[in-house]
Amino acid sequence: MKVGFVGLGKLGLPVALAVESKGHKVYGFDIKKEIYEQIKKRKIDYKEKHANDLLKKTNIEIVDIKKLIKLSDIIFVPIQTPHDKKYEGINDIPKTRKDFDYTYLRKGMKMISDELKKIKKKKIVIIISTVLPGSIRKKILPVTNKYTQIGYNPFFIAMGTTIDDFLYPEIILFGSENKFVSQKAQSFYRTLTSSPFFETTIENAELIKVVYNTFISTKIAYINSIAEMCHRLPNTSIDEVSRALSLSTKRIISSSYMKGGMGDGGGCHPRDNIAMSYLAKRHNISFNIFEAIMLQRQKYNHWLADICLKESKGKPILVMGKSFKPETNITTGSPSIYLYNSLKKKRSKIFIWDPEVDKLSLEKFLVLNKLNNKKICYFIGTQHKAFLNSKFNKGSTILDPFRYIKNREGIKIIEIGEGEKIN
Numbered sequence: 001m002k003v004g005f006v007g008l009g010k011l012g013l014p015v016a017l018a019v020e021s022k023g024h025k026v027y028g029f030d031i032k033k034e035i036y037e038q039i040k041k042r043k044i045d046y047k048e049k050h051a052n053d054l055l056k057k058t059n060i061e062i063v064d065i066k067k068l069i070k071l072s073d074i075i076f077v078p079i080q081t082p083h084d085k086k087y088e089g090i091n092d093i094p095k096t097r098k099d100f101d102y103t104y105l106r107k108g109m110k111m112i113s114d115e116l117k118k119i120k121k122k123k124i125v126i127i128i129s130t131v132l133p134g135s136i137r138k139k140i141l142p143v144t145n146k147y148t149q150i151g152y153n154p155f156f157i158a159m160g161t162t163i164d165d166f167l168y169p170e171i172i173l174f175g176s177e178n179k180f181v182s183q184k185a186q187s188f189y190r191t192l193t194s195s196p197f198f199e200t201t202i203e204n205a206e207l208i209k210v211v212y213n214t215f216i217s218t219k220i221a222y223i224n225s226i227a228e229m230c231h232r233l234p235n236t237s238i239d240e241v242s243r244a245l246s247l248s249t250k251r252i253i254s255s256s257y258m259k260g261g262m263g264d265g266g267g268c269h270p271r272d273n274i275a276m277s278y279l280a281k282r283h284n285i286s287f288n289i290f291e292a293i294m295l296q297r298q299k300y301n302h303w304l305a306d307i308c309l310k311e312s313k314g315k316p317i318l319v320m321g322k323s324f325k326p327e328t329n330i331t332t333g334s335p336s337i338y339l340y341n342s343l344k345k346k347r348s349k350i351f352i353w354d355p356e357v358d359k360l361s362l363e364k365f366l367v368l369n370k371l372n373n374k375k376i377c378y379f380i381g382t383q384h385k386a387f388l389n390s391k392f393n394k395g396s397t398i399l400d401p402f403r404y405i406k407n408r409e410g411i412k413i414i415e416i417g418e419g420e421k422i423n
């Protein structure tokens, strides 16, 4: 099949490469010219499993929008729907909230629809972007026309593993009002994967996408509350609690996201929760669970900051890790940056460093900041594997919410989520 991608960003390009890897001809168009540089250089600047390997052998054809519309049988639209920076999750949640910004998606959909009108041809246009329920009907359909046969197909992917998540999904969620569109999409997906094709209304698909993300945040908020409790209750351990819960697969479903650690992060979850808390407020929902989830994340962050300040006893504090999860350099919505921001409001001598994000080693970072001979209070904000081999300054303290840094001579380790051992 000939497949077009309008938008080759962090979601669009890896998915386009995945589609191509299954033997389809792929056309791409993006308004950002730097994207073409990345494709030309065959290297992207964010970490995405398999992407650079696939880029080395790609034959994706970059064309103008006219050509893309003319040549593609099916067109995917992964255009950004940003939320204001203040809703990213690296600071306390603001009192006033609002919807995502649909300006780019509206412009892109209008451009596609205008081109289809020019050639008077009906084509299937599948939106992937995340939107709040009701947005496609209210904000996107009005800029399209009868030639645009719309489907809404949000993906459940995690940045860093986009290609595997796209090719081996739990479900393919597809919202449409047109049987022909969903049948065509389904037969296209059968060339990629045998995962169940879940067909529903556009509004259901919009809602399912954001509640999937916010449910993950709920699990994380819940287990982190228990971690905090374990930290205060003698002879309890969050790892024992989550091990038991993870074995309870009949009722508790799965062990994913059931490990005490940092708050939820990334480019999707915090912002989706904040947007859903806005929607809940707007519709006067009796209990705003999305706000509660974000407040747990916020209060837990403040609690971690307080422990850090107390345990540092005036020593400089170094937050280890900036990325929102291990082994990536993506920092959007990062709970460790949030912690750093909270600490900075309270005290000076707060530092942050990440082996994946910063282009200098820990040793150089310490020298540069005159910390090389100092006792430091390290806070592990991201569970990078590299920290297992890091050299920590003697006489320092390590606060570890993941409990994976073990026995370092001359260093006090505080495992957050482990209650005091008493008889």
Ligand SMILES: NC(=O)c1ccc[n+]([C@@H]2O[C@H](COP(=O)([O-])OP(=O)(O)OC[C@H]3O[C@@H](n4cnc5c(N)ncnc54)[C@H](O)[C@@H]3O)[C@@H](O)[C@H]2O)c1
Pocket: 006, 007, 008, 009, 010, 011, 012, 029, 030, 031, 032, 035, 078, 079, 080, 081, 082, 104, 105, 107, 108, 109, 111, 128, 129, 130, 131, 155, 156, 157, 158, 159, 162, 267, 268
């Ligand atoms: N990145 C993810 O992991 C992920 C996961 C699930 C859902 N989403 C959703 O997918 C959407 C895209 O996310 P992203 O992370 O890829 O964003 P991004 O900003 O990395 O990419 C969007 C791309 O679309 C391009 N674009 C904007 N207007 C265009 C137009 N008129 N024509 C052509 N290209 C245009 C931009 O230049 C950009 O390169 C968002 O709604 C996001 O919430 C992203």
